[in-house]
Amino acid sequence: MKTKKLATLLAAVSIMTGLTGCGGSNDNNNKPANTAEQTDSSNTPATNAAENEPAATNQQPAAEEKKNFEISTIQGTWASPLPDPNGNGAKMINEKFNVDLKTQFVPYDEYANKLPVVMAAGDLPDLIGMEGVDANFVKWAKQGAFLPLNDYIDKYDAIKSIPKNVWDAVTVDGKIYAIPNYFPSKYGKKPIIRQDWLNNLGLSMPTTYDELKKVAIAFAKNDPDKNGKNDTLGLGLAKSIVYGAWMGAEWDSGWYNKNENGQLIPGNISEGFKKQVTLLNDLYKEGAISKDWAVTKSADVRKDFFAGKIGIFYEQPYDISETRFKTLKETNPTAELAVIPPFAQDDGQQGFMGLPGYYELHSLNAKLADDPEKIDRILEMINYFMTFIPVDQRNDQNPEYDWQYGGVGKGYNMENGVALGIDGAFSEMPTTYFGIRYWAPTDEDTQPAMVLQDPFTKGFVQSAVDMLKTTKTYLDPVNRIHSDLLYAKVSELDQVVAEHTTKMIVGQESINDWDKMVQEYLKSGGQEIIDQVNQLLNDNGIAGEWK
Numbered sequence: 066m067k068t069k070k071l072a073t074l075l076a077a078v079s080i081m082t083g084l085t086g087c088g089g090s091n092d093n094n095n096k097p098a099n100t101a102e103q104t105d106s107s108n109t110p111a112t113n114a115a116e117n118e119p120a121a122t123n124q125q126p127a128a129e130e131k132k133n134f135e136i137s138t139i140q141g142t143w144a145s146p147l148p149d150p151n152g153n154g155a156k157m158i159n160e161k162f163n164v165d166l167k168t169q170f171v172p173y174d175e176y177a178n179k180l181p182v183v184m185a186a187g188d189l190p191d192l193i194g195m196e197g198v199d200a201n202f203v204k205w206a207k208q209g210a211f212l213p214l215n216d217y218i219d220k221y222d223a224i225k226s227i228p229k230n231v232w233d234a235v236t237v238d239g240k241i242y243a244i245p246n247y248f249p250s251k252y253g254k255k256p257i258i259r260q261d262w263l264n265n266l267g268l269s270m271p272t273t274y275d276e277l278k279k280v281a282i283a284f285a286k287n288d289p290d291k292n293g294k295n296d297t298l299g300l301g302l303a304k305s306i307v308y309g310a311w312m313g314a315e316w317d318s319g320w321y322n323k324n325e326n327g328q329l330i331p332g333n334i335s336e337g338f339k340k341q342v343t344l345l346n347d348l349y350k351e352g353a354i355s356k357d358w359a360v361t362k363s364a365d366v367r368k369d370f371f372a373g374k375i376g377i378f379y380e381q382p383y384d385i386s387e388t389r390f391k392t393l394k395e396t397n398p399t400a401e402l403a404v405i406p407p408f409a410q411d412d413g414q415q416g417f418m419g420l421p422g423y424y425e426l427h428s429l430n431a432k433l434a435d436d437p438e439k440i441d442r443i444l445e446m447i448n449y450f451m452t453f454i455p456v457d458q459r460n461d462q463n464p465e466y467d468w469q470y471g472g473v474g475k476g477y478n479m480e481n482g483v484a485l486g487i488d489g490a491f492s493e494m495p496t497t498y499f500g501i502r503y504w505a506p507t508d509e510d511t512q513p514a515m516v517l518q519d520p521f522t523k524g525f526v527q528s529a530v531d532m533l534k535t536t537k538t539y540l541d542p543v544n545r546i547h548s549d550l551l552y553a554k555v556s557e558l559d560q561v562v563a564e565h566t567t568k569m570i571v572g573q574e575s576i577n578d579w580d581k582m583v584q585e586y587l588k589s590g591g592q593e594i595i596d597q598v599n600q601l602l603n604d605n606g607i608a609g610e611w612k
Contacts, residue, residue, distance in 0.1 A: 134439050137167040139183060140194025140427070140500050141176035144491055152492025154471055161468075161495075162446055168498055184210060189430045192443060194500055195243070196425055198234050200552035206237040212429040213240040217440065221448035223504055231422045233545035233607065244447055245423030246501065249508035250612075251538040252383035253420040254308060255529065259376045260401040262289035262297075273408055274344050277310065277377075284376035285353040290397065299353030301370050301378035302345065303363035305563055306570070308379040309341055313407035314539040316341045317418040320598070321539060321609060328599045329542070329609065331555075333562045334583045334591070342579075345570045359567050373397040377405070382529035383513045390522035400521075404529045407536060416537025416611060421544040425500065450501035456512040459484050469496045483516055509534050542609045546601040554590045562586060 142148070147170045149155075155166050171179045173196060183189065184205055193211070195202055205211060218225045224244060235243040263270065263280070266289055271277040281299030283289065289297055300310060314321040315337040322335035332338050348354045355361060370378040371389040373396055380402075393400050409415045427447065433440050450469065459466045460482065461473040470476040470484065471493035477484045491497045505511050514527040543551070565582045568574035587595075602608065 131163045131442075132438060133163050133165065134442050135165040135167060136192065136439070136443060137169075137190035138192040138194070138499070139169040139171065139180070139190045140192075140425075141173040141180075141196055142170045142500070143173055144170070144497075145172070146489075147172070148497050149492040152497075153475070154491075154493055154495040155498050157468070157471070157495045158446070158498055162442065164442065164446075166498060189432070191430050191433060191439070192499075193428045193430065194425060195428070197421075198243075198426070198547070200549070202235075202243070202426075202428075203237055203547045203549070203552070206240070206242040206428075209431055210428075211242040212431045212433055212440070213242065214244065214429065215239075215241050217444055220441075221444055223448045223451040223453070224444065226504055226506070228422065230540055230545055230610075233605075234421060234423065235426055237547060243426040243428040244451075246425040246427075247451075247504045248420060248422065248424035248502075249383055249505065249511055250419035250422045250540065251417070251508050251533050251536070252381055252511070252513065252530075254379040254381050255417060255533070256308075256310070256312060256405040257378060257380050257402050257529075258405050259284070259289065260403040261397075261399050262376050264401075265289050265291055270403070271405060274310075274312070274340060277312070277405075278344055278347055281348050281353040281377060282351045285351065289376060290373060296374065298355060298369075298375045299351075299377060300345075300348060301366040301375040302354045302358040303361050303366045304359050304567075306342075306345070306566060307363045307366075310344055311341060311418070312405065313410055314414065314416060314418045315410040315412070316408075319418045319539070319541040320543045321418065321541070324595070328595050329602070330595055331559075331591075333559065333566070334586050338566075339576070339579050342566050342569050343576055346572065346576060349570050350572065359571060373400065382526040382533070383511065385513070385517070385522060385526060387517060387519040387522045390525065391519050394519075394521040402525045404532055406532065414537065414539075414611065416539055417533075419538035419540050419612075421541070427500070446499060447501055450496060450499050451504050453503040453505060453510070455510070456515045459516075470494050481518060483518060485518075537611045540610050540612060542602055542607045543598060545607050546598065546605060548594065548597045548601055550590070550594045550597045554594060558586055558589060558591055558594075561589070 148168075150168045150170070155168065158164065158166050167190075169190065176196070180193075180195070181201060184201075189210065218241065227245065231245050232241055235241055235245055258270070258280075260270075262268075262284055266283050266287055268280055268283060269276070271280045284297055284299040286295075288295070302309070311317045315335075316332075318332040318338065320329045320331055322330055322332060322337055324330050345354065349356075349358075355366075358366075366375070367378065367389070369375050371393045373393060382404075393402075407415050407417050429440065429443060433443075454463060454466050461467050461479055461484070466484070467473060470486070471490065473479055473484075475487070476490045476493040477486050479485070487493070509530070512530075514523050514530060517523040517526060562582065565574060565578070565585075569576045569578070
């Protein structure tokens with residue numbers, strides 16, 4: 066299920082603007098310059114000039130007092146066009162830190178093929194970026210390609226603030242091999258609904274699958290937008306069952322449910338997932354989801370939702386595209402959106418599956434082990450860019466923020482008190498060149514609504530954050546261990562399950578065959594994966610947890 070969780074996370078960040086965001090976004094203009102950034106409470110910048118002096122670990126001795134280092138990097142990016150390796154932001158870094166930065170950016174579409182070639186050549190850059198932990202990361206760590214960081218972390222306030230559950234994800238055989246980038250665990254995709262359609266039809270917010278079924282069918286058949294046409298669908302669904310109808314951890318694809326032996330199992334073979342598939346089959350028969358969903362891209366479903374044709378879909382209250390929300394409000398002036406609260410589970414819990422708490426990571430070349438000064442310079446720079454600046458201080462009055470984003474009028478502009486990145490100005494921003502984000506003390510400190518301009522978008526995001534801050538989030542323990550069997554087999558097994566469940570939803574295979582499908586999964590290597598995953602969790606004292 067790691068691949069599924071990564072896919073979920075990628076979906077979550079697919080609308081991100083900026084260097085790490087999706088190149089296909091049509092909302093680059095007026096994007097907040099700081100939406101991809103976050104924290105560390107111990108490093109929170111003060112509010113006046115004197116207090117804004119960097120903490121001790123961030124202090125930069127005069128350039129002439131420091132030895133100059135050439136620092137090479139390679140990292141993937143969704144930015145298009147690619148940042149200029151010799152751009153003004155790189156020059157600013159060279160001057161501030163007395164380094165000679167040699168960067169290599171590779172589009173993420175090519176990175177999965179490019180990085181193994183670089184690794185095999187043996188001539189690694191000093192800093193190696195990756196999108197997430199996978200089999201290659203673990204293999205390269207075990208082969209000694211990366212520098213163990215355990216003995217260095219405590220020197221740097223921002224870096225050491227990373228929580229243990231996230232460190233576990235980049236720890237192999239007890240050694241930390243990478244520094245993850247922050248991403249909030251609770252602000253990923255959530256089910257959202259047209260509140261105005263509920264109001265028009267006199268319906269209440271669904272709290273069970275039975276109620277959800279009734280609402281979705283009513284959205285498809287009872288003219289919820291009151292335009293006199295039969296032109297709406299209940300729920301948006303794309304091929305590979307994206308996003309499905311998960312309404313809490315019990316029905317998600319993560320590792321929450323257990324088998325009769327008390328072992329955690331992947332969600333897509335659980336009774337919870339079966340309930341979701343059963344619902345989708347009912348909605349398919351009633352015409353409440355598209356007849357073509359199995360061959361439809363998620364981007365096309367999202368487009369239809371924001372065109373006002375679908376009543377229930379998934380969206381996130383973080384790094385959001387205002388353009389889509391503006392489009393919906395312009396074509397549907399009465400539109401109102403709300404997050405559907407998680408349903409109460411059979412075990413009494415109620416909450417959503419969380420994201421791993423990071424997105425992207427950076428490893429140091431193991432060959433740096435004999436050059437502690439260079440290690441310190443690299444970590445000093447990472448710590449600097451990771452040090453949190455509160456959202457209300459991300460403006461031209463904050464010298465650190467202003468420098469990191471290339472200066473007002475060059476990398477960003479101020480509009481209504483909000484810093485908005487200038488389209489195509491990546492190369493002007495020093496923050497571009499290390500790809501490091503602020504590490505937030507809490508998900509709430511990200512304050513995603515504060516960086517938005519459009520009132521409709523802003524209102525939705527704030528209402529979603531207000532609800533989610535008191536909603537439980539389940540942290541999938543499988544994100545914290547490394548199972549070679551899981552890495553080797555899960556994609557193939559998940560594909561088989563996806564094919565069966567797709568057929569079940571469209572009626573080509575009976576849902577009564579669910580147990581037969583599960584046995585096929587287990588006999589094809591799934592039980593071995595389950596055994597190894599649970600053994601690793603037990604050996605490391607790791608369990609799933611709600612927060």
